[in-house]
Amino acid sequence: MESQNPECVVALGNVQTAGDQIKFLPRFCRLKDLPKVPGLFLLSSAPSRETVKKWRNNGTLVMASIGGSLFVDVHMTLKKNKIKLGVLNN
Numbered sequence: 001m002e003s004q005n006p007e008c009v010v011a012l013g014n015v016q017t018a019g020d021q022i023k024f025l026p027r028f029c030r031l032k033d034l035p036k037v038p039g040l041f042l043l044s045s046a047p048s049r050e051t052v053k054k055w056r057n058n059g060t061l062v063m064a065s066i067g068g069s070l071f072v073d074v075h076m077t078l079k080k081n082k083i084k085l086g087v088l089n090n
Contacts, residue, residue: 022074022075022078025037025039025040025075026074027073028064028066028071028072028073029071029072030069030070030071031053031061031063034047034061034072034074035048060081061077062080
């Protein structure tokens with residue numbers, strides 16, 4: 001098994017794929033609120049602000065403009081990165 005950066009581990013509970021768990025996550029959230037999304041990250045491994053900004057800048061996060069504000073599309077981000085109890089790509 002490959003080594004994983006604990007700062008990027010996604011916690012999806014006992015469900016095997018993000019597709020099964022995705023219905024319990026909010027569809028959109030503000031960039032600053034991404035580490036606080038319940039059920040997305042392990043409590044001890046929520047990403048820092050710098051990490052979230054890096055994910056935004058390198059295209060890991062799917063962003064959506066809603067009413068002039070920028071939001072993270074949580075569902076599409078998980079689908080784009082094919083997360084299965086896995087890791088957001090750095």
